[in-house]
Amino acid sequence: MKKHLLLCAALVLSSLCWAQEKGTPAAENKKANENSTEVAKEKGVSVYSNDFTYTPYTPTFKSDGTTKKIKNVILMIGDGMGMSQAVAAYYANNNALSILSLKNMGYVRTYSASHFTTDSAASGTTYGCGVKTKNGYVGVTPDGEKKANVPEKIDAQGFATGIVTTDNISGATPSSFYAHSSSRNASKDILVQMKDSPLDFFAGGCVTLWNKYAPGEIDNLKKDGWTIINDYKKIGENMQAQRIGLVAYDKDVAPIMNGRGDFLPSTVKQAIAYLSQKSKKGFFMMVEGAQIDWGCHNNDSKYAITEVIDFDMAVSEALRFADENGETLVIITADHETGGMTMPNGDYKTRSVRGVFTTGGHSGVMVPIYAYGPYSQLFRGVQENTDVHHKIIEILSKVK
Numbered sequence: 183m184k185k186h187l188l189l190c191a192a193l194v195l196s197s198l199c200w201a202q203e204k205g206t207p208a209a210e211n212k213k214a215n216e217n218s219t220e221v222a223k224e225k226g227v228s229v230y231s232n233d234f235t236y237t238p239y240t241p242t243f244k245s246d247g248t249t250k251k252i253k254n255v256i257l258m259i260g261d262g263m264g265m266s267q268a269v270a271a272y273y274a275n276n277n278a279l280s281i282l283s284l285k286n287m288g289y290v291r292t293y294s295a296s297h298f299t300t301d302s303a304a305s306g307t308t309y310g311c312g313v314k315t316k317n318g319y320v321g322v323t324p325d326g327e328k329k330a331n332v333p334e335k336i337d338a339q340g341f342a343t344g345i346v347t348t349d350n351i352s353g354a355t356p357s358s359f360y361a362h363s364s365s366r367n368a369s370k371d372i373l374v375q376m377k378d379s380p381l382d383f384f385a386g387g388c389v390t391l392w393n394k395y396a397p398g399e400i401d402n403l404k405k406d407g408w409t410i411i412n413d414y415k416k417i418g419e420n421m422q423a424q425r426i427g428l429v430a431y432d433k434d435v436a437p438i439m440n441g442r443g444d445f446l447p448s449t450v451k452q453a454i455a456y457l458s459q460k461s462k463k464g465f466f467m468m469v470e471g472a473q474i475d476w477g478c479h480n481n482d483s484k485y486a487i488t489e490v491i492d493f494d495m496a497v498s499e500a501l502r503f504a505d506e507n508g509e510t511l512v513i514i515t516a517d518h519e520t521g522g523m524t525m526p527n528g529d530y531k532t533r534s535v536r537g538v539f540t541t542g543g544h545s546g547v548m549v550p551i552y553a554y555g556p557y558s559q560l561f562r563g564v565q566e567n568t569d570v571h572h573k574i575i576e577i578l579s580k581v582k
């Protein structure tokens with residue numbers, strides 16, 4: 183009897199957790215797959231043949247794995263990007279991705295304080311704040327206490343900080359770097375915390391979201407010294423701005439396959455230019471490729487793979503800067519795997535991948551971590567997601 187009760191409680195909890203994931207404001211986008219993959223005849227099976235190839239940046243490896251001077255850290259989170267997602271994109275892109283050209287690699291354990299399988303809120307909090315928490319919690323401990331995030335920890339030392347996402351800015355992953363809430367769905371509570379955060383730059387999401395959950399708050403940000411722009415091309419004209427918020431879309435950010443264009447890689451490039459001139463000390467930036475997760479929730483190979491390739495284009499921009507700059511560490515990982523994706527077969531000639539998804543939710547497998555630049559060797563082996571945060575703080579403490 184007791185066993186039955188426990189099982190029921192577990193089932194209710196896991197379905198609640200799934201409901202939380204589906205309840206995010208941008209979750210509507212998960213349905214935005216009209217142009218998507220050939221209709222799957224078998225449940226969970228989705229075939230995609232890629233019809234374009236992009237040439238990833240090839241790193242020089244000059245500063246890779248050194249213990250030389252360090253100044254900047256760029257943390258890039260492919261939401262839901264497990265090994266299969268990265269490898270599927272690699273095959274689809276003619277056996278080339280920036281991420282998979284890197285040498286210092288490891289694995290990350292992703293379980294949360296409440297669940298074997300984490301959600302993006304609990305995992306984002308481990309990267310953002312260095313603490314395991316309950317699914318659904320953002321920037322707080324399992325007891326609901328605020329825990330300082332990377333920007334809050336390093337701001338006083340003079341670093342510039344920024345976040346970029348293809349989700350709304352109130353999404354669980356970006357929120358973990360500026361807000362504290364025991365509910366990832368408390369969009370209003372999360373959005374109004376932007377003005378108290380030390381961030382110098384944010385990019386993501388849409389006007390509709392701000393107007394729906396925090397009407398007038400964009401104006402409050404402007405009064406507080408934020409320059410709010412609607413196009414990444416305007417970052418270059420605003421290099422002297424005190425702080426920049428890029429809200430580029432009227433409605434939820436579209437999937438790349440439905441016309442998002444070069445928002446992510448170009449914003450990353452421009453944000454790096456802004457942040458690197460903003461502070462002599464250095465900068466920290468978090469970049470999220472949010473919609474890899476949504477493609478995998480949809481069990482849609484095309485959606486997932488095209489998002490990974492777009493994310494890899496952003497990685498290329500970060501690696502190119504790291505080589506020019508020589509004092510920049512780039513870390514690429516995921517918050518969890520989504521879809522339990524695997525690839526029983528494919529075809530190299532047609533760059534076709536047969537993705538098979540074993541769940542509509544997240545899975546508990548470890549996720550790969552890739553690192554490039556000074557101190558990238560610290561990310562080898564198996565580590566806790568919280569370790570990634572502590573390593574970043576430790577590395578930034580070496581900046582003179």
Ligand SMILES: [Zn+2]
Pocket residue numbers: 203262302475476479520544
């Ligand atoms: Zn998800």
